[in-house]
Structures are given as C-alpha cells and as structure tokens.
Amino acid sequence: MYRFSNTVIGFLNLFTLLASIPIIGGGLWMARSTTTCESFLQKPLLLIGFIILIISLAGFIGACFHVAWALWVYLAVMLFLIGGLMALTVFGFVVTGKGGGVDVPGRVYKEYQLENYSPWLRKRIKDPHYWETIRSCILGSKTCAKIAYWTPYDYLERNMSPIQSGCCKPPTSCNYAETTLTQDPDCYRWNNAPNLLCYECDSCKAGVLEGVRRDWHKLSVLNIVMVILLICIYSIGCCAFRNTKRAETDYPHGVPRISKVHPRWDFHWWRWWHHRRHQLY
Incomplete structure (x- = not known):
C-alpha cells in the first residue's frame, strides 16, 4: 500500500x-x-x-x-x-x-449604456489613468479601422462588436441636423478624427465593460x-x-523489519512509561 x-x-x-x-x-x-x-x-x-x-x-x-x-x-x-x-x-x-445591450430599431447591432453595469465596474472604468491605458489598447487593436469604410447599408445590415458599437460611431439617436434638441451627451463627445471618434464617450466605456x-x-x-x-x-x-x-x-507490506528503521514518535515515551509502571508496582 x-x-x-x-x-x-x-x-x-x-x-x-x-x-x-x-x-x-x-x-x-x-x-x-x-x-x-x-x-x-x-x-x-x-x-x-x-x-x-x-x-x-x-x-x-x-x-x-x-x-x-x-x-x-x-x-x-x-x-x-x-x-x-x-x-x-x-x-x-x-x-x-x-449589463447587456439595448436593441436599436432597424439595426442588427446593439448599443450599450454605462449605467446598466455594476458600480464596481463603473468606478474602475472611469478612473482616468486606467481608461487612458484601455484607450491606447483600443487604438492599437485597430478595431474601428475595420468599419471605417462601411456604407450606410452596412450599418443597417451588419453587426458590430460592443467596442465597435460604443467607440467607433456616435449613438444612433444623435441628430446633428437639430442643434436645439437635448441629446445624449455622447453626441457632443463624438469627433470624426480617427484618433478621437467616441473614445471619451460613456458608450465606449460601456462597450468595454460588455x-x-x-x-x-x-x-x-x-x-x-x-x-x-x-x-x-x-x-x-x-x-x-x-x-x-x-x-x-x-x-x-512486504518490507522486511530491519533494525535501522526509525521507531514511531511515541515509542520512547511508551517505553519510559512502561518502565516506570513496573518500578511503582
């Protein structure tokens, strides 16, 4: 054994x-x-x-x-x-x-809102130092470059990853023809520059959390x-x-009892007690 x-x-x-x-x-x-x-x-x-x-x-x-x-x-x-x-x-x-995405009428992709995620995740993602690292990672991955040449038809028929939906385009609800309407704050954070886009949007942070x-x-x-x-x-x-x-x-089992095998830890104590008992009686 x-x-x-x-x-x-x-x-x-x-x-x-x-x-x-x-x-x-x-x-x-x-x-x-x-x-x-x-x-x-x-x-x-x-x-x-x-x-x-x-x-x-x-x-x-x-x-x-x-x-x-x-x-x-x-x-x-x-x-x-x-x-x-x-x-x-x-x-x-x-x-x-x-968490989870919100369906967009007439679109295959979903959009994501930061308030739908747990407070612990929101606190971490809003840390400026931490977000700058994530932003650099997204830029390096060239995620938005994959949809840079999409046509309006592609936006209607093709799906997006959460990061593409939140970081590479403004919210679908944005209406830049109407400047007097109160719109999603992310609509004003959007910029056409390839190194800006919507990387400072709450929707981008929500896409990362998704x-x-x-x-x-x-x-x-x-x-x-x-x-x-x-x-x-x-x-x-x-x-x-x-x-x-x-x-x-x-x-x-199967091992011969040789004299050099070490005795159990209680051997000397038991031997001492046995000897003392015989002396007393």
Whole structure:
C-alpha cells in the first residue's frame, strides 16, 4: 500500500498541475485579447493559476521523494486555493451580473449604456489613468479601422462588436441636423478624427465593460469545472496522505523489519512509561 499511496498522490499532483494550465491560459487569453482591452479581472485568475502550478510541483516532488510534510503543505494550500477560486467565481458573477445591450430599431447591432453595469465596474472604468491605458489598447487593436469604410447599408445590415458599437460611431439617436434638441451627451463627445471618434464617450466605456462581462462569464464556467475537479482531487488526496503517513510510522507490506528503521514518535515515551509502571508496582 505504501507505493500505491505515493503513486496515487503523484498522479493527483500531476492532474492538479495539468488543471492549472487552463486557468493560466484563460487569464493570458483575457490579457492578450484585442477586443476587451481590460486587465483587472484576469489578474486574480493568473495569480491562482500560478499558485496551483507551483504547489502542484511541490506536491509532486513530495510524493516522488516520500516527503510527508511537503504533501501536508500541498493539501493545506490546496484547501485555501479551492476557497479562493470559489470566491473569485462568485465575485465575477456578482460584478458582471448586470449589463447587456439595448436593441436599436432597424439595426442588427446593439448599443450599450454605462449605467446598466455594476458600480464596481463603473468606478474602475472611469478612473482616468486606467481608461487612458484601455484607450491606447483600443487604438492599437485597430478595431474601428475595420468599419471605417462601411456604407450606410452596412450599418443597417451588419453587426458590430460592443467596442465597435460604443467607440467607433456616435449613438444612433444623435441628430446633428437639430442643434436645439437635448441629446445624449455622447453626441457632443463624438469627433470624426480617427484618433478621437467616441473614445471619451460613456458608450465606449460601456462597450468595454460588455466585453469584460462576456469573457468573464465564459471563464466562470471554466472556474466551476476547476473547483469541482480540485475538490475531488483534494478528497482523494487526503486519504492517500493518511496512507502515506501511516507508511512512515508502520512497516509497509512486504518490507522486511530491519533494525535501522526509525521507531514511531511515541515509542520512547511508551517505553519510559512502561518502565516506570513496573518500578511503582
């Protein structure tokens, strides 16, 4: 059973190591995405993924070299990781629960309003320093260049991404022929210059948040799968760790009792107590 227990723990650590790869990959995918240009939700995901990777390596080494304390540390940290991943998933659902586009009559695409999103997301996206980084990212992705040569017919028949709808054109409700009407404030923020367009519009910020919301919902499904997998691995790992700890204190099956095997931790204490009892009686 000794070798079997270590084999089980080794495989469990190997599976956990493999499970961390999709988490890290998902965070890197969000960080490198040319359509979301956001970087505050994938950072916790990357942190958890790298911690799982490092701890899995430690557990795998502990299993291969029969280091019980390393396996104990592995299981203890895994418990905190499961809790952290569950908290991150719940947090993602809470802050991205609101949102979604508004249908535009006669159009295929939708438009997005900043007030429809959670206060936490609105606060982050309105930070001038943070928004300047996102704005540079959108300009570098050339998202608006893809629709620069659309005809009026294309605007009627073709769809847009949330960022294209919010950043690359003024709101559809804008009427620049009527200067006396009260219109959406974004109508006055619009500029035809390619490096300005509607990048300072609330609709552009809402388009970015819609991309965040969609991407995070996809990653939340992956997080749930990872949590279930880690819980199963942790449960089996606890049983395997108990068998490994027993193998350190007892004689494994099929191994001869040689004199150099270290006694159990309570051997000397039991021997002292047994000797004292005989002296008293």
